[in-house]
Amino acid sequence: MPALDLAERAMTHPWLTTDPLGEALHFLRMSGTFYARSDLTAPWGLAIPALRDSMMFHVVTTGRCWIELPGTGAHLLQSGDLALVPHGQGHRLVSDPGAPVTDLFALPRVEVSDRYELLRHGGGGAATNLICAVVRFDHPAARQLLPLLPPVIRVEEWRSPQFEWIQSTLRLMAAEARELRPGGETVVTRLADILVIQTIRAWIEKDPAAQTGWLGALRDRQIGRALALVHRDPVRAWTVAALASEAAMSRSAFAARFTELVGEPAMQYVTRWRMHVALERLKEDDAPLADLAGRMGYQSEAAFSRAFKRVVGISPGAARQVADTR
Structure with missing residues (x-):
């Protein structure tokens, strides 16, 4: 492969020499993606098993819930919030701390496609709707980045002005997951890619650990x-x-x-x-x-x-x- 000089590279990929971090994030591509839309009513609890070499994320589109990870405590997620579990660690999603928990794979689910399921569960109380996904990043950039991430990343500030377009992305994802129109799975996959990258960027911008x-x-x-x-x-x-x-x-x-x-x-x-x-x-x-x-x-x-x-x-x-x- 012929080597281009630095000027030629900068013309072809103008972000290359000005934003190496953005260049590395550009390489991240999700694979092995699996999605579930969950319609839940309180009281409810889901035990999510550990999934090796995988990353999981949960978007609350309606209502609220708590995410519990060993060693990190319980964290409230409200409508529009996202939680990313980068290392595939087992965790729990519950309507309230102390709610009864059922293993995710023990619950009946409706298979929409090979990679998309619907889950309905709960006691008939207050409603919470989630979009959850299991994804993999196989590129070398991911192998460098993922070990640096904390056990869970929560993004609770989509409401701030710089994240207004993310709110629109979340709304579009929720609509596609709810209506299941032709091509909806592909749309959700692309939107999820954006959300995961944006979540990692939000962590990089705020966490001192990302500066080393x-x-x-x-x-x-x-x-x-x-x-x-x-x-x-x-x-x-x-x-x-x-x-x-x-x-x-x-x-x-x-x-x-x-x-x-x-x-x-x-x-x-x-x-x-x-x-x-x-x-x-x-x-x-x-x-x-x-x-x-x-x-x-x-x-x-x-x-x-x-x-x-x-x-x-x-x-x-x-x-x-x-x-x-x-």
């Missing part, structure tokens, strides 16, 4: 530029010297600052990012491994396979088999 580590490095003018270039063009034959030049730093100063901010040496980061990009490509097509090795910048399949197994933990062939069984 990988996220802090993306905000650094020089290291952030280098990271964005690696993310956009992972197969380029990067060296520490080349990255330092792009960052307008000396080789030694760049190497030290990169390790300090990111938490690992630059070339180790490049290799790890490249191998996770390769993992995504393995899932997307069935091209011979030798072809993929060449596209990832390796002269031989053996060298690529060694690097892949060192980073991912299994061979490329085994990774492809796992992807094929999903």
Whole structure:
């Protein structure tokens, strides 16, 4: 793949050199999405089991409820609020603290499609309507970002002026989920993508923990530029010297600052990012491994396979088999 110079890159992707954090969030794509619309009447309680390698979110479209996670206590969610559970941790949704709880999968549900269900449950009292989803982020950017997120992110300020358009998004999502018009599932999926990204952005803007580590490095003018270039063009034959030049730093100063901010040496980061990009490509097509090795910048399949197994933990062939069984 020919390497574009920095000016050409900036013309093609103008946010690249000015907003590396936005560039990283741009990569996030949801997959394996499953939705449920819940019509609930008090008293009610749902026990949501832990779901490995998944993220869950709940949007309250009408009424109110509480979300309870071990170690974080109970948190009130009102109409228009959203709660994101980034690590797939088991939790409970209840009409009020202390309400009786039933395992989610023990309740009868109406299957609208392979990925969309309707749930009705409760004792006939005050009504609460939820849109809930289980999603996955498989891109390398997600592998960097998700471990940094807290156990639960609650967004309760959609009502502020800068979030007015999010209110419209929530209303549209609620209408699509309620009316189930043709194509509604696709619309809800796209809207959910926006909501999850916006929730993560809201957390990044407010939480001091988001100012350090990988996220802090993306905000650094020089290291952030280098990271964005690696993310956009992972197969380029990067060296520490080349990255330092792009960052307008000396080789030694760049190497030290990169390790300090990111938490690992630059070339180790490049290799790890490249191998996770390769993992995504393995899932997307069935091209011979030798072809993929060449596209990832390796002269031989053996060298690529060694690097892949060192980073991912299994061979490329085994990774492809796992992807094929999903």
